[in-house]
Amino acid sequence: MSSTELPSVPPANVLPRVAPVRLEAGERLRSVRLPGITLAVRSRPPTREGLPRALYVHGLGGSSQNWSALMAQLEDTVDGEAVDLPGFGDSPPPDDGNYSITAHARAVIRYLDACGQGPVHLLGNSLGGAVSTRVAALRPDLVRTLTLVSPALPELRVQRTAVPTALLALPGVVTLFTRLTREWTAEQRVRGMMALCYGDPARVTPEGFRNAVQEMERRLQLPYFWDAMARSARGIVDAYTLGGQHGLWRQAERVLAPTLLIYGGRDQLVGFRMAQRAARAFRDSRLLTLPDAGHVAMMEYPETVATAFRELLAETAGPRAEDGDTDESMGG
Numbered sequence: 001m002s003s004t005e006l007p008s009v010p011p012a013n014v015l016p017r018v019a020p021v022r023l024e025a026g027e028r029l030r031s032v033r034l035p036g037i038t039l040a041v042r043s044r045p046p047t048r049e050g051l052p053r054a055l056y057v058h059g060l061g062g063s064s065q066n067w068s069a070l071m072a073q074l075e076d077t078v079d080g081e082a083v084d085l086p087g088f089g090d091s092p093p094p095d096d097g098n099y100s101i102t103a104h105a106r107a108v109i110r111y112l113d114a115c116g117q118g119p120v121h122l123l124g125n126s127l128g129g130a131v132s133t134r135v136a137a138l139r140p141d142l143v144r145t146l147t148l149v150s151p152a153l154p155e156l157r158v159q160r161t162a163v164p165t166a167l168l169a170l171p172g173v174v175t176l177f178t179r180l181t182r183e184w185t186a187e188q189r190v191r192g193m194m195a196l197c198y199g200d201p202a203r204v205t206p207e208g209f210r211n212a213v214q215e216m217e218r219r220l221q222l223p224y225f226w227d228a229m230a231r232s233a234r235g236i237v238d239a240y241t242l243g244g245q246h247g248l249w250r251q252a253e254r255v256l257a258p259t260l261l262i263y264g265g266r267d268q269l270v271g272f273r274m275a276q277r278a279a280r281a282f283r284d285s286r287l288l289t290l291p292d293a294g295h296v297a298m299m300e301y302p303e304t305v306a307t308a309f310r311e312l313l314a315e316t317a318g319p320r321a322e323d324g325d326t327d328e329s330m331g332g
C-alpha cells in the first residue's frame with residue numbers, strides 16, 4: 001500500500017499529548033528504543049526470582065493491556081512482559097511506516113535480541129499469533145515454547161464476520177469508515193468490538209467496560225490510529241496470499257518449539273475449523289478448544305488458559321533437545 005493511499009501521519013516527536021495508558025495494580029510500563037522503532041513494554045514483577053521469561057504479543061487493534069489478566073494469573077510461573085507493537089498501545093509508529101507481519105516480527109526479534117537473556121516463552125493472539133509464528137520459525141533460538149490464541153493464519157474461506165476487518169486493508173475504506181462513524185461514541189465502538197471479539201460480552205465486568213471505553217477515547221486522539229489499523233490489516237491480507245517458504249503455514253511447519261494452540265468455538269474472526277489444521281501443521285503441538293470462547297480467550301478465560309500454559313511448561317521442562325539452525329535475515 002503506497003503512502004498516498006492513507007492519511008499522512010506526523011512524526012512521532014510532534015504527536016499530540018494524550019492520556020497515559022492504564023496500568024493494572026502491580027504493572028509497570030517502560031519505553032525501549034531500538035533501531036527504527038520505540039516499543040512500550042508492560043510488565044509485572046514475578047513473585048520470585050529466577051522464573052523463566054515470557055513475552056506476550058497482542059492482536060490487531062489491541063495492546064499489551066489485552067494480556068493483563070493472564071499476566072496476573074502467571075506471575076508465579078513466568079517473568080512476563082507484554083509488548084505494544086509499533087503503532088499500537090503506547091508505542092509510536094515505526095519510522096518506516098511498515099506494518100507488515102514481517103515488520104512486526106522484526107520488532108519482536110529486535111527486542112528479544114536486545115534483551116539478550118536467552119529463549120522466552122512466546123505467547124501471541126490473532127495478529128500477534130501470526131507474528132509469533134514467524135518469529136519462532138525464523139529464530140528458534142529465541143523461543144522456548146509457543147502459545148497461540150486464535151492465531152491469524154491464512155484461511156481459504158474467511159468467515160463473513162471477519163470480512164469488515166479485512167476490508168480495512170483496501171485503499172479509501174478507512175477514510176470512508178471514519179466519515180460514516182464520526183458520530184459514534186467511544187461506548188458504541190467498544191460495544192461493537194466486544195460483540196465481535198468475545199464469545200459472551202456479558203463476561204466483561206462494568207469496570208472492564210469502563211476501562212475499555214477510556215482506552216478507546218485515548219486511541220481516537222492518536223492521529224495514526226486508523227493508519228496503523230489499516231496498514232496492519234493489509235499486512236495480514238498480504239501474508240494470507242504469500243506462498244512458498246515465506247507462507248505462514250509453511251513457517252508453522254518449521255517451528256521447533258513445543259506449541260500450545262487455543263481456539264474458541266464462538267470466534268468470529270478466526271475460524272474454529274482451523275484448529276485441526278493448525279494442530280497438524282505445528283510439529284510438536286497440543287490443542288485446547290474452548291467452545292464458549294471468542295477471539296480473545298486469554299481475556300475471557302484467563303484461568304483456563306493459565307492452567308493449559310502451566311501444563312505446557314510442566315510437559316516440556318528441561319533443556320531444549322534441538323535448537324536447529326537460526327535465520328539471521330530478520331535480526332538487527
